[in-house]
Amino acid sequence: MIRLFFFLLIILPISSHASLKSPGDKTGLEEGMEFRLLKKLRRFVLVSEMKARKEITDETYSQVMLGGYYRVTKRWRMGLFGQAEQGLRWDADWGKGPSGWGWKNSQGRWDYSTVLDSTFMSQLTPKILYEVKTRLFYYHSRNALQLRVRPGVRYFVLKEGKPLWQLYTALEAYAPLNYGEGPLYEAWLYVGALYQLTSRFSFGPLIAYRQRWFRSYDRFEDISGETFDTTFTSTNIGLSAVYSW
Secondary structure, three states, rough: OOOHHHHHHHHHHHHHHHHHOOOOOOOEEEEEEEEEEEEEOOOEEEEEEEEEEEEEOOOOEEEEEEEEEEOOOEEEEEEEEEEEEEEOOOOHHHHEEOOOOEOOOOOOEEEEEEEEEEEEEEEEOEEEEEEEEEEEEOOOOOOOOEEEEEEHHHHHHHOOOOEEEEEEEEEEEEOOOOOOOOOOOOOEEEEEEEOOOOOOOOEEEEEEEEEEEEOOOOHHHHOOOOOOOEEEEEEEEEEEEEEOO
């Protein structure tokens, strides 16, 4: 019994230290807000988008995107945007520092990308709109290509023939094209509503279920001799607002 006790005293700290080489799964609640400005110019729509949220890692993510759409046909439009993100997390942000293995602080780093957008919309009924948004992201500093596909449905509550409420749901998946080990990097399921306060301004609540996957990279495996496959799961509660003219 005494021998077993001393054996556990020796082996448990070693096992605990070894497990810290790989990041653990996380779950929790995130809070955020997003705001969009839309300016219509005949077949063009200029777009400015800003987002901020407090993540389960206790860091703040912020994003600014500027660009616009060109309406090719009644149902199809193409867009081009420039985007800047602060607090974006990558697999390689897990590393070994002076105090051991951990996530690097990404709040002081900006990731810049160019975004090509293709959006198809179809009116199923006078009150129901179906949309498929496909976006290709190129992250310049990382030479990384990412594809995002987002199908969604919007239901309009009308008053005197004009929208009063928009109720919407959408599913979005992020697929890495030239980096990473798995088929998906991130996935979202959105449910939200927008109340048309004035003819130009609408706002409402947004709730999303979010999953992110982080997987070991070559340098980590070379240093540690291990692999990891970590999942962050969160519920995102926020407020969304749109101003258009």
